[in-house]
Amino acid sequence: MKRIIFILLSAFLLLPLGSCSKNNESLPNDFFIWMNGYIAAPVNSIHTFSLTYYYDINSKHLIKDNISRISWFGIEDKIYITDFYIDEMDLENYWGYDAYSVALKLSFPAEGIYHCNSLRIELTDGSDFIYPLGDLNFDIDLPEPVNPVIDTWGSPVASSNSQEFVYDYKLLNDDSKIYMIKYDFNNQIVNENGINPYNTVDINMNGSPVFYCKSKIVVEKNGNRLLSYGQGSYCGALDLSGDDVVQSRSHARIIQQ
Amino acid sequence: MRKLFSILLVFLTIFSISVPTFAAESKKRPEDEYRTFVSTDDEGISPVFRTMAIGSTLWSYTWYAGSDLRIDEKAIDTGSANLSRVFVKYLTGSWAKASSYTWSSSNTASWSVSSGADVTVADSVRISLGLSKSRTTTYSVAITIPANASYFSKLGFASDYFQQNYHYEMRANGTLTNSYNAFIKTPTANTYLVVYYQ
Numbered sequence: 001m002k003r004i005i006f007i008l009l010s011a012f013l014l015l016p017l018g019s020c021s022k023n024n025e026s027l028p029n030d031f032f033i034w035m036n037g038y039i040a041a042p043v044n045s046i047h048t049f050s051l052t053y054y055y056d057i058n059s060k061h062l063i064k065d066n067i068s069r070i071s072w073f074g075i076e077d078k079i080y081i082t083d084f085y086i087d088e089m090d091l092e093n094y095w096g097y098d099a100y101s102v103a104l105k106l107s108f109p110a111e112g113i114y115h116c117n118s119l120r121i122e123l124t125d126g127s128d129f130i131y132p133l134g135d136l137n138f139d140i141d142l143p144e145p146v147n148p149v150i151d152t153w154g155s156p157v158a159s160s161n162s163q164e165f166v167y168d169y170k171l172l173n174d175d176s177k178i179y180m181i182k183y184d185f186n187n188q189i190v191n192e193n194g195i196n197p198y199n200t201v202d203i204n205m206n207g208s209p210v211f212y213c214k215s216k217i218v219v220e221k222n223g224n225r226l227l228s229y230g231q232g233s234y235c236g237a238l239d240l241s242g243d244d245v246v247q248s249r250s251h252a253r254i255i256q257q
Numbered sequence: 258m259r260k261l262f263s264i265l266l267v268f269l270t271i272f273s274i275s276v277p278t279f280a281a282e283s284k285k286r287p288e289d290e291y292r293t294f295v296s297t298d299d300e301g302i303s304p305v306f307r308t309m310a311i312g313s314t315l316w317s318y319t320w321y322a323g324s325d326l327r328i329d330e331k332a333i334d335t336g337s338a339n340l341s342r343v344f345v346k347y348l349t350g351s352w353a354k355a356s357s358y359t360w361s362s363s364n365t366a367s368w369s370v371s372s373g374a375d376v377t378v379a380d381s382v383r384i385s386l387g388l389s390k391s392r393t394t395t396y397s398v399a400i401t402i403p404a405n406a407s408y409f410s411k412l413g414f415a416s417d418y419f420q421q422n423y424h425y426e427m428r429a430n431g432t433l434t435n436s437y438n439a440f441i442k443t444p445t446a447n448t449y450l451v452v453y454y455q
Contacts, residue, residue, distance in 0.1 A: 033398055048357070050399035092363050092395045101399030153405045156342065156415070156449040158360070160394055166342070166449065210398055231403050238448050240397035 029059035031252035032102075032119070032133050033240070036205060037212030038184045040139040040229050041108050046082075048105045049212060049232055051119070051133060052089070054097040054245065064088070064100055066123045073118035073130055079138055080107045095245050113185075114138040132252045134208045137185035139216055142227050149176055149219045150197075150228045162205055162236025165213045168198040169230075176221035183215045194220075203235060207251070209244030211235040315423055316378070316385045327430055332382045332423040335438065340418040342449055343442075352409035352455050358402040366416035366444035367391040374439035378425055386421060388443040402452060409455040417447040 033052040041047050055061035064086040072079050083105040091099050116136050122128040151170040159166055165183045177194030184203055189195055205211050215230035236244075317331035345366045349358060368390050370379040383390065394414075404410050420442045427435040 048401050048403070050401040052397075052399040089396070089399060090361065091397060093397050099397075099399075103399070103401050153408075153452060153454065156451050157402045158400050158450040160446060160448040164447075168342075234398065234400050237398040237400055238394040238450065239446070240395070245397075 026253060027249050028252050030055035030061040031249050032131050033210060033245070034132075034134045034208045034248040034251040035136075035210040035212055035234075036134040036208040037136045037214075038139065038182075039106075039136065039212065039214045039232070040141065040182060040216035041106075041214065042143040042227070042229060043108055043111045043140050044143070046105065046107050047214070047232070048103055049214075051102045051104065053100040053102055053131075054248070055099070056096065057098050062100070062121065062123075062129075066125070067121055068124045069122040070102070070104065071120045071122075072116045073120045075114045075116045075138075076120070078110060078112065078114045079116070079140075080109060081105065082107050093240075093242070095242050097245070108138070108140040111140050111142070112138075114140070134251070135206065136212075139182070139185070141216065144228050145226050148172060148228070149221055149226050150178070150217060152215075152217070152228065152230045155230060156233055157231065158234040158237045160236065160239035162209055162211060162239070163202060164200050165203045165211070165215075165233065165235055166200045167215065167230065167233075169217065171197055171219070173221060176219050178217060179220040179225060180218040181215055182217075183213050205236070207247070209240060209247060210237050315421070316382045318381070322429075325430075329428045329431075330378065330426070332378060332425050335422040335424050337422060338420045339445075340420055340442070342415045342451065343418045344451075344453075345414045345416050347453070348412045348414055348450075350411075352411055354406050354409055355404045356406040357404055358412040358452065360400050360402060360412065360450055361396050363393050363395045364414040364448070365391050365393045366414070366418075366448060368441060368443040370441055371439045373437065374441075375425070379439065379441050382421065382423055383441055383443060388419060388421070388441070389445070390443070392416065392444040392446065392448060394448045400450070402450065404452045405454065410452050413451050413453045415449040415451050417445040418442045419445055 031054055033054060035051065053062065067086065070081050070084045072081065081104050085103040087101050089099040089101050091097065117133060119131045119133055120128055121131060149172055151172055154170060155168045156166050167181065169178070171178065178197055179192070180188055180190045181195055182188035183201060187204065189201060203211055203213070212232065212234055213230070214232040217228040217230065219226050219228055313334050315332045315334050317329070320328050322328055345364070348360065348364065368383060368388070370376055402412060420440050422438070422440045424438050425436060426433060
């Protein structure tokens with residue numbers, strides 16, 4: 001009988017050990033939604049785009065009023081964040097988190113290709129934190145012509161499908177055609193005979209639930225090739241799932257390591 | 258007997274340790290088991306898995322009015338189409354020369370039926386094809402929406418739709434008593450935010 005009691009006690013004592021998970025201990029309780037992106041823009045222009053910060057209200061997290069400065073980690077002198085606007089989000093799918101929208105006003109002082117995957121956030125007390133975001137590729141190139149050759153304002157600004165980039169452009173001259181659309185750092189469509197101004201292309205998310213695409217467009221007019229740029233689209237942002245939130249959290253941990 | 262019982266207990270002890278570990282590995286997300294995930298697909302299955310040929314029966318139903326009168330109803334496929342970025346509704350009020358918009362609420366795209374069609378029949382066709390009645394996008398990601406301030410604009414919501422055309426027939430003891438052509442439009446998984454210009 002003593003042996004049975006001993007075995008039963010052992011079973012109850014060992015039971016909790018079986019359900020412990022090492023993964024659970026090191027996952028961050030505040031993180032940005034994982035967003036890869038390709039951002040093409042003319043030099044010396046300004047563009048605002050948003051990131052999404054999720055946090056567990058019961059754990060240590062950023063307080064929006066305590067943030068004094070935000071910069072791109074590693075390329076702070078190449079892509080400026082001249083201003084930022086942080087607001088609380090009223091999440092409809094709760095998933096156990098609260099969230100801030102973090103809108104960043106960017107300016108691009110120099111032409112070039114710049115890569116970044118993290119954000120540095122400085123607080124009013126002098127401390128700072130590095131937050132992983134995703135692989136963001138900036139492609140800063142020549143200004144657009146004074147007289148626009150293409151209207152890109154009618155394209156979707158956000159979509160639910162994270163696997164596709166949908167564009168809807170309008171050529172402003174009959175004698176012009178789209179020669180190239182670059183929609184990802186490693187992907188572009190090129191056609192000497194002209195590209196359909198409205199179409200859908202597959203994108204390689206590389207695992208991220210949201211992809212931000214601000215395209216670069218080359219329009220050919222009278223033998224000249226002129227640069228233009230899309231307005232930006234958040235692919236996959238309208239259908240974020242609980243799995244996507246979990247993936248973002250795991251991604252943040254992997255980058256931090 | 259006591260020995261057998263002891264072995265059984267030891268086995269149960271080992272099992273109680275190994276099962277949660279196995280479950281955690283198979284799901285890979287043990288930390289989130291307590292959360293409730295809400296599907297953004299409100300009801301049905303999208304996209305359409307289409308195997309039927311034009312002319313085939315999409316839906317049929319036989320019933321009896323009294324003991325003698327046999328009623329046969331059916332909907333026959335007369336073609337279908339995928340519709341891209343169909344306007345659903347405006348999300349902002351009046352036309353304005355705005356330089357940006359914000360989006361902070363859910364939006365729903367719902368199915369529709371051609372005018373004059375019997376909604377009950379249309380719904381039966383929809384269900385038989387496994388099509389969604391509505392699709393809701395939820396506000397979970399921050400989005401800054403630029404707009405061309407030179408023109409009047411509104412922020413709008415659009416969705417891809419699947420349109421199924423059909424021919425409906427009702428026969429009473431084999432005699433045609435009612436027929437018409439109709440269609441249903443059902444939202445697919447793809448939804449969009451678009452700035453519309455006047």
